[in-house]
Amino acid sequence: MKIFNRIFTALVFLFLYAPLFVMMFFSFNEGKSTSVFEGFSFRWYKELFTTGDTMTALRNTLVLAICSAAIATVIGTITAVGIHGMKSKWGKKVLLTVNDIPMMNPDIVTGVSLMLLFVFVGRLIGLSNSLSFTTLLISHITFNIPYVILNIMPKLRQTDIHLVEAAQDLGCPPVTAFFKVVLPSISSGILSGAVMAFTLSLDDFIISYYTVGSDFQTLPLKIYAMTKKTVKPDMYALSSLMFIVILLLMVAVNLVSQDEKKKPQRRHTFPAKRVVAGIMTVIVVISIIFALTYENDDYESQIVYRSTYTQEYAGTVLNVFNWGEYISDGSDDSLNVNKEFEKLTGIKVNYTNYESNEAMYAKLKSDAVSYDIIIPSDYMIARLIEENMLTKLDLSKIDNYDLIDERYKGLYFDENDEYSIPYTVGLVGIIYNTTMVEGTPDSWSIMWDEKYSGQILQFNNSRDGFMTAQCLLGQDLNSTNKADWDAAAELLKEQSPILGARVMDEIFNKMESGNAAIAPYYAGDFLTMQEVNPDLEFFYPKEGTNVFVDSVCIPSSVQNYEAALMYINFLLEPEIALANAEYICYASPNISVVNNDNYSLKGDPYLYGTDADYPTQYYHNLDKETRDYYEALWEEIIRTSS
Amino acid sequence: MKNNVIIDLKNISVAFDGETILNNINLFIRDKEFVTFLGPSGCGKTTTLRIIGGFLQPDSGEVIFDGKNVLNVPAHKREVNTIFQRYALFPHLNVFDNVAFGLKQRKVDKAQIKETVEKMLDLVNLKGFEKRSISSLSGGQQQRVAIARALAIKPRVLLLDEPLGALDLKLRKDMQVELKNMQQQLGITFIYVTHDQEEALSMSDTIVIMDKGKIQQIGTPQDIYNEPKNAFVADFIGESNIVDGVMLEDFFVRMAGHTFKCLDKGFAVNEQVDVVIRPEDVDVVEPETGMISGQVTNSIFKGVFYELIVDIKNFKWMVQTTKHKEEGDVIGLNIVPDSIHIMKKSEYSGQFGDYSSFSDEYEELDNVDADIPIESEGEA
Numbered sequence A: 001m002k003i004f005n006r007i008f009t010a011l012v013f014l015f016l017y018a019p020l021f022v023m024m025f026f027s028f029n030e031g032k033s034t035s036v037f038e039g040f041s042f043r044w045y046k047e048l049f050t051t052g053d054t055m056t057a058l059r060n061t062l063v064l065a066i067c068s069a070a071i072a073t074v075i076g077t078i079t080a081v082g083i084h085g086m087k088s089k090w091g092k093k094v095l096l097t098v099n100d101i102p103m104m105n106p107d108i109v110t111g112v113s114l115m116l117l118f119v120f121v122g123r124l125i126g127l128s129n130s131l132s133f134t135t136l137l138i139s140h141i142t143f144n145i146p147y148v149i150l151n152i153m154p155k156l157r158q159t160d161i162h163l164v165e166a167a168q169d170l171g172c173p174p175v176t177a178f179f180k181v182v183l184p185s186i187s188s189g190i191l192s193g194a195v196m197a198f199t200l201s202l203d204d205f206i207i208s209y210y211t212v213g214s215d216f217q218t219l220p221l222k223i224y225a226m227t228k229k230t231v232k233p234d235m236y237a238l239s240s241l242m243f244i245v246i247l248l249l250m251v252a253v254n255l256v257s258q259d260e261k262k263k264p265q266r267r268h269t270f271p272a273k274r275v276v277a278g279i280m281t282v283i284v285v286i287s288i289i290f291a292l293t294y295e296n297d298d299y300e301s302q303i304v305y306r307s308t309y310t311q312e313y314a315g316t317v318l319n320v321f322n323w324g325e326y327i328s329d330g331s332d333d334s335l336n337v338n339k340e341f342e343k344l345t346g347i348k349v350n351y352t353n354y355e356s357n358e359a360m361y362a363k364l365k366s367d368a369v370s371y372d373i374i375i376p377s378d379y380m381i382a383r384l385i386e387e388n389m390l391t392k393l394d395l396s397k398i399d400n401y402d403l404i405d406e407r408y409k410g411l412y413f414d415e416n417d418e419y420s421i422p423y424t425v426g427l428v429g430i431i432y433n434t435t436m437v438e439g440t441p442d443s444w445s446i447m448w449d450e451k452y453s454g455q456i457l458q459f460n461n462s463r464d465g466f467m468t469a470q471c472l473l474g475q476d477l478n479s480t481n482k483a484d485w486d487a488a489a490e491l492l493k494e495q496s497p498i499l500g501a502r503v504m505d506e507i508f509n510k511m512e513s514g515n516a517a518i519a520p521y522y523a524g525d526f527l528t529m530q531e532v533n534p535d536l537e538f539f540y541p542k543e544g545t546n547v548f549v550d551s552v553c554i555p556s557s558v559q560n561y562e563a564a565l566m567y568i569n570f571l572l573e574p575e576i577a578l579a580n581a582e583y584i585c586y587a588s589p590n591i592s593v594v595n596n597d598n599y600s601l602k603g604d605p606y607l608y609g610t611d612a613d614y615p616t617q618y619y620h621n622l623d624k625e626t627r628d629y630y631e632a633l634w635e636e637i638i639r640t641s642s
Numbered sequence B: 001m002k003n004n005v006i007i008d009l010k011n012i013s014v015a016f017d018g019e020t021i022l023n024n025i026n027l028f029i030r031d032k033e034f035v036t037f038l039g040p041s042g043c044g045k046t047t048t049l050r051i052i053g054g055f056l057q058p059d060s061g062e063v064i065f066d067g068k069n070v071l072n073v074p075a076h077k078r079e080v081n082t083i084f085q086r087y088a089l090f091p092h093l094n095v096f097d098n099v100a101f102g103l104k105q106r107k108v109d110k111a112q113i114k115e116t117v118e119k120m121l122d123l124v125n126l127k128g129f130e131k132r133s134i135s136s137l138s139g140g141q142q143q144r145v146a147i148a149r150a151l152a153i154k155p156r157v158l159l160l161d162e163p164l165g166a167l168d169l170k171l172r173k174d175m176q177v178e179l180k181n182m183q184q185q186l187g188i189t190f191i192y193v194t195h196d197q198e199e200a201l202s203m204s205d206t207i208v209i210m211d212k213g214k215i216q217q218i219g220t221p222q223d224i225y226n227e228p229k230n231a232f233v234a235d236f237i238g239e240s241n242i243v244d245g246v247m248l249e250d251f252f253v254r255m256a257g258h259t260f261k262c263l264d265k266g267f268a269v270n271e272q273v274d275v276v277i278r279p280e281d282v283d284v285v286e287p288e289t290g291m292i293s294g295q296v297t298n299s300i301f302k303g304v305f306y307e308l309i310v311d312i313k314n315f316k317w318m319v320q321t322t323k324h325k326e327e328g329d330v331i332g333l334n335i336v337p338d339s340i341h342i343m344k345k346s347e348y349s350g351q352f353g354d355y356s357s358f359s360d361e362y363e364e365l366d367n368v369d370a371d372i373p374i375e376s377e378g379e380a
């Protein structure tokens, strides 16, 4: 029985800590993969400290956590003391229950309601940016206060109410009595409340997601936005470091409180625990200070630009809202595009990320945040134009527009090229593992081949999922004919039994590690995967496929229009566009890049293959009826397959 | 009569949650007097102290200190100090700093503080405990630190809420003497709360008996013992037989089927009264020579005397005698006029003074013997 207990306990701890150890392990991986270990290295730790981007997010997170924890602790302490001192027992009970409710509330409810409040108040007082660092800070303070109160209340209850009276009796005015007597007796509660508030704020995602503005991005938000591409391994390095720091903090807090309890008996022994706790606290504080003051500023620009850039808008702020991992950020010895722009123009770039067109749309539609630059995909641009949410671009100020390939001008969503300038182009094809698949496939039908049952991956979102079937059936991807969608759905249902999984960015792991044989995905991402697993191959199916264009736009809520134009022109600069193309790995619509001999992917058959072989179709913004129809079909497919 | 009065409580009433806790308290305390509040648990002793100390505002009434109404003076400015019932020592400070707390607040210089604190700790027998933390002290030691802390600042009036409750008998006796000496030496007015009637009788100048938020009697220990105002006081202080009687005329009371001579007068003819006879004031004689007679239902040897429970016309008396009597013996009882005390009927009449079963208070004192009389009653 005892042995069983031990094994059980060991298993529980294994499950709790295994993920963390795996993450730590891979943070020392030489390569990028999270499934194949390519040798030990400190590469990602070095990267972490040499690319400003991640450290900025970390610093933001820490600033937010420290400020919100400090303010919440002060407010929470005062409130707790106030509630405790209330005469009416009934009122006390009500207040404590009211205090408990926000903690039991799902974060998403808290987040959404706070956002609504901020937007409402923002409109009331006529702010264009109702959401900002301030609102984020207020939200964090708000959700932290109940936890602080929760930690202090029991200490107050334990504190003899007569202590204050005794102090007053001996001559202290009430306020002095509070500081001299009550505060010391509840200090451990205050400390644990503050630590709890700090850690909660540190890893909050959901509430931040709804209340953050355009000027600030925390680490959890940044990591979440990385889902378009994979999470970069320097994040593992950072998470490992944070885990260790928090572990030290927890151990230190526990040692101190243990020491406190045992004080009477061990008065004369050497307080070893206190010393250890002290050292740990010092380490934690030093690392926090390091993170806060870290500045990677050894940056020298040697780039020659086509256009001239003035300091005319120096000191102004530009809010850029982009996909995660969708700009060259200085990692891997690449160019830090935003930093380069800041140096060149003196304009401060607030760079924040989103993970999907729809998330970006929702944020924009809330009217609570204003952005100067966004980079939506084709169908979303059509929708934004339709809803008057974009501003026309003054092309006379974008000298480098002539570098855009003619093929990407006059696209369906912006026929007169008034609103958007292409940033990246991508095509969906099929990735397969040559050791697992026979011959050289050339059709979507391979995804329905029962030979590969259990080894086929499918998209885990409706539009892309349907696309694979629609292409095989030779349909128009933007059909409004319900019969077409029915037929595609039928085909997808047939496919369900032989699917290994429906996934999005887990495709990277599964294909790199050889866990799956066949998967539809973007050519650019295939190149990333092939770097890790050379057995992978890629083809564009003969029936045709989906093509997307992500373009740079200026939303109608723009605050700094001139700087935004400057930024767009800057993104088109040959050197800058090259750095981005190398970093993002998607095809570039910029001819200076495509023809550049230094471009490592120049003429890459996968990215820039022979475009005539297969028909390509864009997604259009479908009407609501069609959207609802295929969404319902998709839900049914998912339901019946599980 | 009201010369050198230091504290005067006038018509003090307090209610908590609609329940009356103090009901029209009127009381004055002279400078340097040792006043004791005595009463059962929950009768409002602590509440009265809190009003004097300034920690509680009465719903009505006045607190006069040195001739001035101090109801609006906050606690920290009143020249009154309290030793709290649950000590209220500061857990984050050591013994020295606890005792020094009031002095530091008064900005006394360091050397002076050290000297005073040491003197106080010496006084309460805690020399060498300066550096100890409060949580490492026993209950009695904590209580003594609380006493030292309050005395260190030499208050004019000291409120002591059961300050010796946690001490063992020996230490309690010693501290009683110490406290009384200090009170006299330092010339401090003591307002003292206790459960222990012996302590109250031996230490106090004046005793205030309280019950249910009302003062039942104020008087010297002798007054309270010898001339209780009602059945409650008679029962609460010492043991008493409280017997229903009729005042036939001045100096003659009839009870237990016999007419007794007494020293009391001024009652209406045939007025119903409560008659108090202390157990030690009853003479045990042969049945035929006694004024009244009864049968012993219980006899306990108490060392100096026997304590008998005697059934007299179905009313159980307690009698203390040096004569040896066994259960079942029939005895006669004589009572001299001086030993008879007549009280007017009150709300407490009929509640106390019958030993047919031991009162709660008695059970508490003598738990082992508690069920013997009940058994014997079962047999009768």
Ligand SMILES: Nc1ncnc2c1ncn2[C@@H]1O[C@H](COP(=O)(O)OP(=O)(O)OP(=O)(O)O)[C@@H](O)[C@H]1O
Pocket: B016, B017, B021, B039, B040, B041, B042, B043, B044, B045, B046, B047, B048, B085
């Ligand atoms: N803050 C309060 N709220 C409600 N009731 C109270 C409060 N303080 C005291 N009481 C009630 O008032 C009554 C008198 O209390 P008090 O503390 O004065 O009694 P006490 O005579 O000191 O008793 P003890 O000998 O047990 O200390 C009790 O019934 C008590 O429950």
Ligand SMILES: [Mg+2]
Pocket: B045, B046, B047, B085, B161
């Ligand atoms: Mg009390």
